Amino acid sequence: MELTLRNSRIKLPLGQIFWREVGQGPILIFLHGSWSDGSQWLPVIEHLSQDYHCFALDLLGFGDSEKPKSHYSIQLEVECLIQYLEALRLPQVYVIGHSLGGWIASSCALQELEQVRGLVLLAPEGVQAEGQGDNWQWARWLVGRPPIAYTILRSLLPLARLLGRHKGIEQLLKQRQQLLQSPTACKLLFKRRRSEIQAELLQDRLEDLKVPTLILQGSKDSAKAIADSQTYAEKAPKAQLRRIEGGENNLPEALPDLVAGYIDEFVRSQEFR
Numbered sequence: 001m002e003l004t005l006r007n008s009r010i011k012l013p014l015g016q017i018f019w020r021e022v023g024q025g026p027i028l029i030f031l032h033g034s035w036s037d038g039s040q041w042l043p044v045i046e047h048l049s050q051d052y053h054c055f056a057l058d059l060l061g062f063g064d065s066e067k068p069k070s071h072y073s074i075q076l077e078v079e080c081l082i083q084y085l086e087a088l089r090l091p092q093v094y095v096i097g098h099s100l101g102g103w104i105a106s107s108c109a110l111q112e113l114e115q116v117r118g119l120v121l122l123a124p125e126g127v128q129a130e131g132q133g134d135n136w137q138w139a140r141w142l143v144g145r146p147p148i149a150y151t152i153l154r155s156l157l158p159l160a161r162l163l164g165r166h167k168g169i170e171q172l173l174k175q176r177q178q179l180l181q182s183p184t185a186c187k188l189l190f191k192r193r194r195s196e197i198q199a200e201l202l203q204d205r206l207e208d209l210k211v212p213t214l215i216l217q218g219s220k221d222s223a224k225a226i227a228d229s230q231t232y233a234e235k236a237p238k239a240q241l242r243r244i245e246g247g248e249n250n251l252p253e254a255l256p257d258l259v260a261g262y263i264d265e266f267v268r269s270q271e272f273r
Contacts (some may be wrong), residue, residue, distance in 0.1 A: 003046055012083040014076065015066035020056040023049035026267055027093040030056040031081075031101030034125070034185040035178060037063030040098065044252050047260035052267070057084070059104070061184030072187045074126070074200040077104045082113065091115060094267055098122040098252055100185065106202055106232075109211050118270050119213040120263050122251050123221055127203040127231045140190040142176045150176060206235035213239040214266040216259065218247025225249060 006021045020038055022045060030041040038056035045054045058065040060080045061072055070076060081104065085093065092115050097105035102124025109116045141149045153172055160166040179186055189197070202209075213236050217229035233241035242262060244251060251259050 003042065003049060005042075009064075010084070010087055012080060012087060014070070014080045014083060015060050015068045017060065017066070017080065017084055018058045018064035020045075021054065023051070023053045025052045026271060027053045027055065027090055028263070028267070029081075029085075029090075029093050029095045030054065031059065031095065031097040031105050032056075032062070033099030033101055034189065035182045036098075039063070040252050041096075043256035044260045044263070047257055048264060051264070057081075059101070059184075061187075062182070067184065072184055073192070073196070074103060074107055074188065077188075078107045078111065081108050082111065085113070085115060092117040094118045094120065094263075094270075096120040096122075096263060097124065099125050099249075100188070102126065103202070106206075106209060106213075106236075107200070109213075110202070110205055110209055112210070116211055118211055118266065119209075120216065120266055121213060121229075121232060122216045122259070123218065123225045123229060123249060124215065124232055125228065126201060127206070127228050128198070128201055139179065142172065143179050143186050143190055203231055203235065206232060206239075207237060209236040209238070211238065212266075212270055214262065215239055215241045216247075216251060216262055217241060217243055218249065218251055219243055219245050220248045222249065 003022055007018070008021060009016055009018050018038075020042070028048065030038065030045070032038050032040045037058045041056045045056060048054055059077055061067045061070075094117055095105040095108065097103070097119070099122070102121035103126030105119050105121060106124060106126060109119055157166060157170070213232070215229050215232050217226055229241060233239045244255065244258065247255055
């Protein structure tokens, strides 16, 4: 099926937001991951648009939304999302978030907004699981200014190739290139003070997450992502965790029919209670 999308923009106090919209029915708000934009969700929406009114946003600072010179934070993204829901006068909604979008969706629901009826979180970020380190300092080093890490890695690469130990360096350089393709995500995740980021983590607040929550986690994702999803499932009182065998860190793109099926099942279970 070919989607007939309505592309729209709205000027909010925090900046202009772009979104893609299609369908009619219960309202689903899709929030993308750290290194994507709202188009990430189109394969999933294709399976849901016959029965649901789908909104796929580009978060503030991402994609075709405005990129204001602001101090980015999770709370800033939450405030912008709340402004968006209020401006469109949307009634009860279900918020679906991947990765960073899951962190923002959960933080929004913790504001106890009456219109947020349920959450679907795919490999959500935003917690520090017990026993798991974090890659904050390492990633911060990779994307830092001046580019000391890049200079060192590039200088070591010729010798590493001669010694047959170049694959690790090449992987790091590739990771750096990917990170820099989303400057707003870098600002949110790596270019703020550690104390500021930690203050927005949710592991100590999840017991107050009162809305029904479905967590989808790929079995082949990173150990940290799996541990983070388990933390959400264990601490949020109305959360259930579904493990997707063979799934990696790109569930919306790789397994859209399966993801759409879980979303449909979850929303129907809430609508017909």
